Amino acid sequence: MKHNFNAGPSILPRIAIENAAKAVLDLNGIGLSLLEISHRSKDFDAVMDETVALFRELLNIPDNYSVIFVGGGASTQFFHIPYNLLEKKAGYVNTGVWAKKAIKEAKLFGETIVVASSEDKNFTYIPKGFEIPDDLDYLHITTNNTIYGTEYHTDIDSPVPLVADMSSDILSRPVDVSKYGLIYGGVQKNMGPAGAAFVIVREDLLGKVSRPLPSMVDYRNHIKNNSMFNTPPVFTIYVIRETLKWLKSIGGVNAIQKRNQEKAQLLYDEIDRNTLFKGTAEKEDRSLMNICFVMNDGYEDLASEFMTFAGEQGMVGIKGHRLVGGFRASTYNALPKESVEALVACMQEFERKHK
Numbered sequence: 221m222k223h224n225f226n227a228g229p230s231i232l233p234r235i236a237i238e239n240a241a242k243a244v245l246d247l248n249g250i251g252l253s254l255l256e257i258s259h260r261s262k263d264f265d266a267v268m269d270e271t272v273a274l275f276r277e278l279l280n281i282p283d284n285y286s287v288i289f290v291g292g293g294a295s296t297q298f299f300h301i302p303y304n305l306l307e308k309k310a311g312y313v314n315t316g317v318w319a320k321k322a323i324k325e326a327k328l329f330g331e332t333i334v335v336a337s338s339e340d341k342n343f344t345y346i347p348k349g350f351e352i353p354d355d356l357d358y359l360h361i362t363t364n365n366t367i368y369g370t371e372y373h374t375d376i377d378s379p380v381p382l383v384a385d386m387s388s389d390i391l392s393r394p395v396d397v398s399k400y401g402l403i404y405g406g407v408q409k410n411m412g413p414a415g416a417a418f419v420i421v422r423e424d425l426l427g428k429v430s431r432p433l434p435s436m437v438d439y440r441n442h443i444k445n446n447s448m449f450n451t452p453p454v455f456t457i458y459v460i461r462e463t464l465k466w467l468k469s470i471g472g473v474n475a476i477q478k479r480n481q482e483k484a485q486l487l488y489d490e491i492d493r494n495t496l497f498k499g500t501a502e503k504e505d506r507s508l509m510n511i512c513f514v515m516n517d518g519y520e521d522l523a524s525e526f527m528t529f530a531g532e533q534g535m536v537g538i539k540g541h542r543l544v545g546g547f548r549a550s551t552y553n554a555l556p557k558e559s560v561e562a563l564v565a566c567m568q569e570f571e572r573k574h575k
């Protein structure tokens with residue numbers, strides 16, 4: 221049995237994959253594959269409508285926000301956001317690689333300042349208590365830092381529209397959407413296969429920049445056309461719908477948050493207890509989605525042996541990002557608690573071997 225700790229693309233609910241596989245063979249018994257019909261057919265239209273409706277329901281998205289799915293990924297949104305929203309000045313919180321990439325793109329469109337950063341400690345914490353200038357068009361944060369295993373655990377207050385990259389923690393906890401101007405992310409961590417980004421945007425923020433917008437960049441075109449301004453990634457959307465149906469069936473974001481807290485607690489407790497390992501992120505900012513750890517001081521040379529040992533026990537995808545090293549166990553929504561228990565058992569057995 222494999223325990224899938226991949227960081228992204230990553231584990232999805234088995235039922236979503238099975239249902240999508242059926243739809244690839246024959247959608248709704250129409251005798252055609254999901255992949256060979258018009259996105260404007262009534263069968264696919266219904267899929268898109270239900271996907272958006274479920275997303276709205278699960279995240280409790282207020283009526284004055286639009287929801288769209290667009291091709292590309294979070295990295296496409298790194299430039300779509302300033303294109304649509306940056307007129308004079310934008311502020312960014314630099315919490316790692318993804319934030320930096322977003323900053324780089326924003327600079328192409330206007331003045332971009334770094335309001336706070338955790339680079340001084342290799343992004344092992346979330347900056348807090350910094351002042352947010354009130355002359356910004358928006359403030360951009362990355363709510364979960366996939367590579368370093370840090371996460372905001374609350375929705376922060378901002379005097380300017382808050383823009384959040386939630387690629388790797390969307391739908392892992394309830395979010396007060398009304399505190400944000402725009403929430404976006406690639407879908408391939410907690411929602412579906414790669415190929416699209418989701419954007420939740422407060423409608424009054426759009427149409428304010430003076431630059432001309434290419435049609436595919438202008439959010440208003442995607443909103444007006446129910447995410448079908450052009451051909452959407454139909455397979456990706458279908459799997460998202462199945463994932464959202466699964467999430468709803470198990471009790472929604474409140475229920476999954478509880479599960480995610482239990483899973484993370486289990487693993488962090490072991491990391492803190494086990495003499496061979498130590499965590500890398502500040503405790504109060506530890507991510508519930510990406511759990512990073514390294515060999516403890518004095519045991520560094522056991523790293524590759526643990527990797528092999530864990531691999532033999534079915535652990536997949538626990539190698540840390542090259543910028544952090546060590547190990548990273550991604551514990552996304554669809555990862556069962558049993559997989560975390562198996563990893564913990566594996567760490568305990570490894571400790572016994574080396575005592």
Ligand SMILES: *Cc1c(COP(=O)(O)O)cnc(C)c1O
Nearest residue numbers: 293294295318364366387388406
């Ligand atoms: C994975 C990830 C991205 C990149 O997503 P793409 O869809 O591959 O562009 C950006 N931000 C965060 C926080 C991520 O985890």
